[in-house]
Every structure is written in structure tokens, then in C-alpha cells.
Amino acid sequence: MGQTIAIIGGKQTIHNLMIAANLFAVISSKSETSIQLIDFYLDNPTNHIFFESIISENKEIKRKIPIYNKERCVYCGACSKFCSYKGIIFIKAIPYIQIIQNACRACGACFFACDHTALKSTEKLLGSLTKYSTSNNETILNGKIGNDIPYSLPLIKELKKQINKDFINILDIPLSKPTQLLESIKNVDFILLISENTNDSLEQLKQTLEIIKGEGISTSVFFNKINQQENHALEFLETQQIPIIAQLEINTKIIDAINNQKLLVNINSNYKELFLNLFREIERLS
């Protein structure tokens, strides 16, 4: 049966990467259901480096942005009024119009606002989507945002379209602004929050839980740093009735393995058992 699991990152990207990749590897070796790993680290998606794979698809993600046609414009200002992103400067007194390409979010509202067909469209490249096929015939999908693109929502939406409800989908998601985070977790079945069991991380944990709580999605925590002396994170989760589903102290040995592109589940049977148990627990709690 299909399932979508969102893994939301803690302070360090590398910890999230390690948990997502190892979970993907154990499920891939045990489950009869097809599985795909979708990487939402749009600046630098790296999950694929752990697996033997080939690129099976690579497509550019583009959106339509407006170009202003001086001959047709009657300087009514409607386009500027409808733009929520300060993408069109309009000065009636001169009159003057300018489209600010870097501010435009390609939402399309100005095209509807203009009754004089004074806005044509051109395509802007937002980023790319790359699909890898692993040697087990499983799929890893990466979204990569363009260097000069200051907004990620269209690319996140594009990645979300790749979810296959008949598959097990693992979404590797960074902590980000509430809008991006909420879009990334929309309609998922389970959330695994990666955090440290320290006072320093408690505030971040509280903030993330505050953002996602309205979605009503079953949520658990994976502690990647365990501090026996400081148990405020533990106490807080108990009061919120959020289970701690797994704990693994990330040490230098583990970081070395990650840097050498090695999966923990291939190094040591204890790690394999830990990630298998993690998957069983996710199935039970979803």
C-alpha cells in the first residue's frame, strides 16, 4: 500500500540526508511496494550520491512571466494593483510601467487583470527536476532551483506532483519558511521531525510543531543528538504526546561515512535494524 512520509530537517542538513537515504535503502531492500525518495533541498539536492543510479529524466521547470506592450497599454494600473509581489511598478502621473522580473512570482494574476491584452508572456526558467533510477529500479527525484530565483514555491509544487499514491514516497524536506514547509507537507501521511535532545533545539522544535500542528498529520521525533543531562525537549514532547520514534547519536564516525557516501545500513547490522524498526514504527503510527 502507498504511503507518503515527510522527513523534516533539523539544524544540520547532513543529518536529514543520512536519515532519509538510509530509510530509503532499508525500505527498498524489504518492501514489495515501489519506493521513491524526493529531495526538497532545492539549493543542493544530494540524496542520489549514496546510490548507484542513472539519470532517467531531466526537465526544465519554467513559468510564464509578463512582458509589457507599450502600444496597447492604457495605463489603467490594474495589473500593478493585482500583483501581490510588487512585480509591477505603476506611476499614473507620468504614466509609467515597469515589470520587475526578479520580483515576479509568475502567479499569472496580472494577465487576468489586464483587459487590453497589453501583457504578453515569456517563459522564465525556475529550475530543474532530475529523476534517477537506482540499480534496484527505485526512483530518486531532485529539484534544483535556479541561482537567481528568490522563491521556491512553484518548484516545491512541481516536486509534490511527482508523488505516486501507489508508492512509498519519502520526502526529504528542509526547515524553511512556514509557506514552503506547509506546501511541502500537504497531504503527507506521516511526519518525522529530526531534532537534537538539547535545550538549544527546543525552541526550533516548538516553532516547527506550531507551524505543522494545524495539518493534523501523525508526527514523531527522531533525536540525532542525545543529551542525558538536558531533558527539556523530552519533557516538552511528553506534554504534547508526540512520540520519540528513534534515537541515534550522530558522531564523527557517522559523519565520515556520510562524507564518503556510505550508507550506515551497509556498514553495520545494528544500523540496519534501527532503520528497519523506524520503518515498522512509521507504518504502525501512520
Ligand code: SF4
Ligand atoms: S505574474 Fe504575478 S507576480 Fe508576476 S508580475 Fe504578474 S501578478 Fe505580479
Ligand code: SF4
Ligand atoms: S492592466 Fe494592462 S492596460 Fe492596464 S496598466 Fe497594466 S498593462 Fe496597461
